[in-house]
Amino acid sequence: MLDESKPLFIAVAEQIEDGILDGTYPEDTPVPSTNELAAFLRINPATAGKGLNRLADAGVLVKRRGVGMFVTVGAAELLRRRRRDDFARAYIVPLLREAAHLGIDPENSPR
Template sequence: MDDTRPLFQQIAEQIEDSIIDGSLPGETRAPSTNELAAFHRINQATAANGINKLVADGLLYKKRGVGMFVTAGARDKLVQRRRDAFGESYIAPLLAEAKRLEMDADDVKKMIDNWRDEE
């Protein structure tokens, strides 16, 4: 954990990443606050804040006496949320700059295809 963002937010994002990549599928047990705190060597309250953020977002739920679990459909919800954020962060500025450069959608698509082919 070496990001400038708060630790609880980093914890939440790591769990989100695990949900998206499928290593934490729906209806499976998520790491506990104790496990997260021990693994990352952080305060349990900080780990709990990360978990609570995911509960508030509807991505995790608690089974009393058993632990926290990934909600069904959490992956789809996260993918859609990140796609929306991707559009706002990358596509909108890309299209604004393309417009300033007098490029149309076909020009942008060709440029993307060329960059992809080079990789």
């Protein structure tokens, strides 16, 4: 369920980010608590908490004392902007590399 190739807390953070981007967690609504995430993902609560804190540090989530973590207003746009920057590195570069392996010329893409 989690991306094993990354540190666990980053995979947790990215999963919450995905939820924000696809509308599972609308802005100004709460995300699951540390313990809920830990039980659901079967990971240590400290790791789950680290993932949530990473998002709080990035301004994607905001802590409300005694209530939990909420999605910041504008979080989806913030994430979209950041992920667009990563898009080329994560998807386009490997795509071009594989194309080169296969002898596909990007200028004359196959049908």
